[in-house]
Amino acid sequence: MNGLLDPLPWLILLPLAWASLAFLLGPGRGGRLALAGLAGQLALALWLARRLIEGGPVSHAVGGWGAPLGIDLYADGLSAVMLLLTQAVALPLAFYARAYFAQGAGQFWPLAGFLLAAMNALFLAADLFNLYVTLELLGLAAVGLVALGGGAEPSRAALRYLVVSLAASGAYLLGVALIYGSYGTVAIAPLTPLIAAQAPLAVGLAAGLMLLGLVAKSALFPFHFWLPPAHGGAPAPVSALLSALVVKAAFYLILRLWLGPFAPLTADWGWLPALAGAGAILWGSWQALRTPRLKQLVAWSTVAQLGYLFLIFPLFGLKEPALQAGTLQAVAHGLAKAAMFAAAGILLKATGRDAVDGLAGVAGRLPLTLFAFGLAGVTLMGLPPSAGFLAKWLLIDAALEQGLWPLVAIVLAGGLLAAAYVFRVLRQAFLLAPEAQQFHPVPRRLEWAAFGLAAASVLLGLRGVELMALLGIGVAP
Amino acid sequence: MSAGLLYALAGVLLFALGLGGIVLLRHALRRILAFNVMGSGAFLVLVGLAQRDGGADPVPQAMVLTGIVVAVAATALALALLRRLPEDRP
Amino acid sequence: MSPNEALPLAVLLSSLLPGLIIFALPESWVGTRTTLNLAGALAKLVLVGLLLAGVAAGQDYGFRHAVLPGVELVFKADALALLFVTLSTVLWLFTTFYAIGYLEDAPHRSRFFGFFSLCVTATMGIAMAGNLFTFFVFYELLTLATFPLVVHRGTPQAMRGGTVYLAYTLGGGALLLTGIVWLHALAGTADFAHGGYLAALPPRAAGQLQFAFLLLIAGVGVKAALVPLHGWLPQAMVAPAPVSALLHAVAVVKAGAFGIVRIVYEVYGVEFAQSLELLTPLAVAAAITIVWGSWRALFQDDLKKRLAYSTVSQVSYIALGVALFGPIGTIGGLVHLVHQGIMKITLFFCAGNYAETLGVHKVSELNGAGRRMPLTSVAFSVAAFGMIGVAPTAGYVSKWYLGEGALAADMSWVVAVLWTSSLLNAAYFLPILYRLWFRPQPAGWPAEHIPARGWRETGWLLLMPPLFTALAVLVAGLFAEADWSPLAWAKLIAEREYLQ
Numbered sequence A: 001m002n003g004l005l006d007p008l009p010w011l012i013l014l015p016l017a018w019a020s021l022a023f024l025l026g027p028g029r030g031g032r033l034a035l036a037g038l039a040g041q042l043a044l045a046l047w048l049a050r051r052l053i054e055g056g057p058v059s060h061a062v063g064g065w066g067a068p069l070g071i072d073l074y075a076d077g078l079s080a081v082m083l084l085l086t087q088a089v090a091l092p093l094a095f096y097a098r099a100y101f102a103q104g105a106g107q108f109w110p111l112a113g114f115l116l117a118a119m120n121a122l123f124l125a126a127d128l129f130n131l132y133v134t135l136e137l138l139g140l141a142a143v144g145l146v147a148l149g150g151g152a153e154p155s156r157a158a159l160r161y162l163v164v165s166l167a168a169s170g171a172y173l174l175g176v177a178l179i180y181g182s183y184g185t186v187a188i189a190p191l192t193p194l195i196a197a198q199a200p201l202a203v204g205l206a207a208g209l210m211l212l213g214l215v216a217k218s219a220l221f222p223f224h225f226w227l228p229p230a231h232g233g234a235p236a237p238v239s240a241l242l243s244a245l246v247v248k249a250a251f252y253l254i255l256r257l258w259l260g261p262f263a264p265l266t267a268d269w270g271w272l273p274a275l276a277g278a279g280a281i282l283w284g285s286w287q288a289l290r291t292p293r294l295k296q297l298v299a300w301s302t303v304a305q306l307g308y309l310f311l312i313f314p315l316f317g318l319k320e321p322a323l324q325a326g327t328l329q330a331v332a333h334g335l336a337k338a339a340m341f342a343a344a345g346i347l348l349k350a351t352g353r354d355a356v357d358g359l360a361g362v363a364g365r366l367p368l369t370l371f372a373f374g375l376a377g378v379t380l381m382g383l384p385p386s387a388g389f390l391a392k393w394l395l396i397d398a399a400l401e402q403g404l405w406p407l408v409a410i411v412l413a414g415g416l417l418a419a420a421y422v423f424r425v426l427r428q429a430f431l432l433a434p435e436a437q438q439f440h441p442v443p444r445r446l447e448w449a450a451f452g453l454a455a456a457s458v459l460l461g462l463r464g465v466e467l468m469a470l471l472g473i474g475v476a477p
Numbered sequence B: 001m002s003a004g005l006l007y008a009l010a011g012v013l014l015f016a017l018g019l020g021g022i023v024l025l026r027h028a029l030r031r032i033l034a035f036n037v038m039g040s041g042a043f044l045v046l047v048g049l050a051q052r053d054g055g056a057d058p059v060p061q062a063m064v065l066t067g068i069v070v071a072v073a074a075t076a077l078a079l080a081l082l083r084r085l086p087e088d089r090p
Numbered sequence C: 001m002s003p004n005e006a007l008p009l010a011v012l013l014s015s016l017l018p019g020l021i022i023f024a025l026p027e028s029w030v031g032t033r034t035t036l037n038l039a040g041a042l043a044k045l046v047l048v049g050l051l052l053a054g055v056a057a058g059q060d061y062g063f064r065h066a067v068l069p070g071v072e073l074v075f076k077a078d079a080l081a082l083l084f085v086t087l088s089t090v091l092w093l094f095t096t097f098y099a100i101g102y103l104e105d106a107p108h109r110s111r112f113f114g115f116f117s118l119c120v121t122a123t124m125g126i127a128m129a130g131n132l133f134t135f136f137v138f139y140e141l142l143t144l145a146t147f148p149l150v151v152h153r154g155t156p157q158a159m160r161g162g163t164v165y166l167a168y169t170l171g172g173g174a175l176l177l178t179g180i181v182w183l184h185a186l187a188g189t190a191d192f193a194h195g196g197y198l199a200a201l202p203p204r205a206a207g208q209l210q211f212a213f214l215l216l217i218a219g220v221g222v223k224a225a226l227v228p229l230h231g232w233l234p235q236a237m238v239a240p241a242p243v244s245a246l247l248h249a250v251a252v253v254k255a256g257a258f259g260i261v262r263i264v265y266e267v268y269g270v271e272f273a274q275s276l277e278l279l280t281p282l283a284v285a286a287a288i289t290i291v292w293g294s295w296r297a298l299f300q301d302d303l304k305k306r307l308a309y310s311t312v313s314q315v316s317y318i319a320l321g322v323a324l325f326g327p328i329g330t331i332g333g334l335v336h337l338v339h340q341g342i343m344k345i346t347l348f349f350c351a352g353n354y355a356e357t358l359g360v361h362k363v364s365e366l367n368g369a370g371r372r373m374p375l376t377s378v379a380f381s382v383a384a385f386g387m388i389g390v391a392p393t394a395g396y397v398s399k400w401y402l403g404e405g406a407l408a409a410d411m412s413w414v415v416a417v418l419w420t421s422s423l424l425n426a427a428y429f430l431p432i433l434y435r436l437w438f439r440p441q442p443a444g445w446p447a448e449h450i451p452a453r454g455w456r457e458t459g460w461l462l463l464m465p466p467l468f469t470a471l472a473v474l475v476a477g478l479f480a481e482a483d484w485s486p487l488a489w490a491k492l493i494a495e496r497e498y499l500q
Helices: A007-025 A031-055 A077-100 A108-124 A128-149 A152-183 A188-197 A201-217 A227-233 A236-258 A271-290 A294-310 A319-351 A367-381 A387-401 A405-430 A444-471 B003-024 B028-049 B058-084 C003-024 C030-056 C079-102 C109-128 C132-150 C156-187 C203-223 C232-238 C241-250 C252-268 C270-275 C279-297 C303-323 C327-358 C374-388 C394-408 C412-438 C460-478 C486-498
Strands: A058-061 A072-075 C062-068 C071-076
Touching: A007 A031, A007 A058, A007 A072, A007 A108, A031 A058, A031 A077, A031 A108, A031 A444, A072 A077, A072 A108, A077 A108, A077 A236, A077 A319, A077 A444, A108 A128, A108 A236, A128 A152, A128 A227, A128 A236, A128 B058, A152 A188, A152 A201, A152 A227, A152 B003, A152 B028, A152 B058, A201 A236, A201 A271, A227 A236, A227 A294, A236 A294, A236 A319, A271 A294, A271 A405, A294 A319, A294 A387, A294 A405, A319 A367, A319 A387, A319 A444, A367 A387, A367 A405, A367 A444, A387 A405, A387 A444, A387 C062, A387 C156, A405 C132, A405 C156, A444 C062, B003 B028, B028 B058, C003 C030, C003 C062, C003 C071, C003 C109, C030 C079, C030 C109, C071 C109, C071 C132, C079 C109, C079 C241, C079 C252, C079 C327, C079 C460, C079 C486, C109 C132, C109 C241, C109 C252, C132 C156, C132 C203, C132 C241, C132 C252, C156 C203, C156 C232, C156 C252, C203 C252, C203 C279, C232 C241, C232 C303, C241 C252, C241 C303, C241 C327, C252 C270, C252 C279, C252 C303, C252 C327, C270 C279, C279 C303, C279 C412, C303 C327, C303 C394, C303 C412, C327 C374, C327 C394, C327 C460, C327 C486, C374 C394, C374 C412, C374 C460, C394 C412, C394 C460, C394 C486
Parallel strands: none
Antiparallel strands: A058 A072, C062 C071
16 A cells, blocks of 8 residues: 555654754754654554554555565554554653753764664565665664763773674675575565475575574673673663663564564474573573662663563464564563663662662652662563563463473573562662762653653553454464 | 676675674774675675576665665764774774 | 442452552641541442442352453452452451551651552452452562562661562462463363362373462462461561551461462362362361461560461461361361451551550560550450450351361361460460569560550550450450351351352
8 A cells, every 4th residue: 555644654754854853953952853753653653553453464665666676664463563662662761861861962862763763664674685774774873872972981882782783784684695595585475485385405594694693683692792781881761762672673573584484494493592592581680680780780681581582482383372472572571671771760860870789768769760660670570460471471371381391480480580680679779778878859750751661561461452462463374 | 606606605705704803803993894894795695696597686786785885884883983982992 | 331340340449549649649648648548448348348248149249351362350259259358358447547556757658558558459359359360460469569568667677578578479479370370271261160160171180280289379378378488477577567467467378378268169179179189288288387387486585476476377277277178167267267367467456556655576575564555455365365266256266167177077186286276376375465464564664655645555546456356356256156247258158169
């Protein structure tokens, strides 16, 4: 379907437009523009979801050209869910960022806009090469955001992130080249029957290369090393965007490809990513328990939580539960982690230092922020009634059906470890404040933005049916 | 062995060289250069494999053009970041 | 939504909404907060009254909400649910009064009362849960809502207690979840039903069902403080007195005990559980807990710790009653759910009064406190006699039915356990009473905070709740045969569980 009133291209053009305008306005300007644009994007994503529910998957040939030389956009349930998540996380974060960057946002707004444009384009891309381009653009914008703080430390973290990101997308690109060499197309839809019919060795190699690249981009253990400095060192709104959304983009691609065209290739080695996921859960949680710094703790928690996403690989035989558990976990973690980084940023501003030990007494001073942190923690621990709990339930249920007891054990252990590091923070916060403790006042808007995100991550657990109905649109049986 | 396959194999070699450089080299500037070698390798594979029927296939050509633009942008960003690091510790 | 669906929802909301509003209130709005608290508690009382009348007349109340395809939150206010709902509602009202008096001028009261209300909401959810999924949701919510209450004082000691509490309860929650999902994988989604819903499974699943039962009971056994899972309970004593009262009498340990009741009667079904040979091990575990808790209580000088070990022991009477195959034992266990609640809450109110008024925390400091605080001490004595099982208190009724049930089930060793426990109860309560009433008063109290004014030995908000609950202990015993007594309601439930 084409026409000016199609939401698909506008979801990409709108952030591109406000980002460019914000750039022209100059450093620190454009926050209000971004808010308006994001509100529009959220409306578009909701509209798209409604169209999907009414009429199934939609596609759009950009400029009327169409594949193979033109670019096709395509949206099914999975795309719609990820688009909704992106806009729903970005809008409160924009409110947050406007209050957070009181002393000048630098190039935050243009970079955030480009980031969102790349992300939306990625969720709508219908062929492997466009996925590469959007992935690369997303990486560039994310690196720019990490370097936003200026100074040597953020720049070093950004450079490291960039190099990993480039190497990873290079591997992905080589995989795309091999696929094109084998089949003469990179569009996902026609590839599916081709690969199912016959998959030469080159295709297996290509899939392996692409998975390696995507895994490095989504910071799966043992490729996680770039994440804690990059996410932990950036300003809080940036950390929130990166941890909540950017790493999910690579995971979305994995879901899209390995539940789609590459599904015939997963049978034998699904335990390998699951093993790495288990390693991520244990190692990430352990580091989160040990680090003295609050934002590093939250960043390590991201490493651990990303591990859950890869536990679904051995369940790919049961297509639907794997998709549901993976997506639900991605959505729950996205909302919760954005809330948690936002709350951590507030605590940092209030106590003046990035230390878990410095939090004594914040329970009395910043109850709303701490409540937000706690609610986000509930989602990460996978306790009811949060969306994280539903994800865990689906995962355990599917694992038990397959008799995969080790998977059950690791999910439960991960939940308890998450409780250990979340309550490590909460305990400290409930302690009585030492006399000398100084608290800087923080704007209430910051607190409400964090709280809104956290509450959404918990309350979403009551609306799982609607989410799953949307997710199921366009999934081949 | 056709010319296209030869190109592709050379591309794979370049890619491996570049990837090795990114992993093994310590100096940031060398790693950025290694990334460029790696990217060129991937482009060569893309163009090389698509030539096997004799005539040139326009689609991978377009892809490689796009890819080069992206790689140039990435290199520029990497160099800009590199300049912000203190001189003594690359 | 029909009235029969709306009523259980309203019962949940009558504490949830005030709780959420209270969180947002500034610390200094004492009047608004108190009004909200009491309005919620009274509204809940009225709503529960309506439910009781309806259920007695045979009405069905409940509603469901799907959260995932095939996974539903189910609420059902049946007779068993209402036993627990009514207990919690009544005791919540008293505890609210008490807490308002207890926390006068203390810091962070908005936070305290907010979580307090959430805690009661979670208890209501546990009581009215109509399937294991819903039960688990509220079971974990209860853990989360009680943690801030346990660590409320913010001292390092409180933190240690809170951490131990969390480690036990979250670990138990993980076991419970495993058991629940396993049953879900075996038997699909099913609501609680009289006589259980697992009996129809093929016999080859028996081994799995036994193991799942172990997981489930271990999961709820943490909150019910079954030995060896009881370690958190004495540690959680650092909480303020109203919280201890709530933890021990209404919310946490009862949630565990209630879980055992639901799992045995309405998931497995008592007859099926008996055929899987699950009831005797449960009875043995309960018996060990009863004796061990009483034994440990003997050696505690800290009054609240002694009461905590007493709780460990007394709550397992409920599990014991459940594990005795036969309606009489069931009645004993169920009625003890209520009786233990009113007796234990009285004891904790009184312990709080001694601590708040005189600064007395230890048994050895209680000499002559009966003369200084006669009303509190009378209430304490009544409840202590109830715990020992002296006629005509409520505790006597429970123990009578448990003993009869044991004989009817041919488990006469249980009677020996009951006797041993009663002797131990006497051994750790009677010395306290002796000190209260017969030892001379010391020259001064450790820290007297509240002076006596006429017959009011302490603040009236602190004094009234234990007097009322002590009266309830007597009334529940004296009028046990009346239509409206807890015993009559327990008989109604037992009838419905055994005669389907």
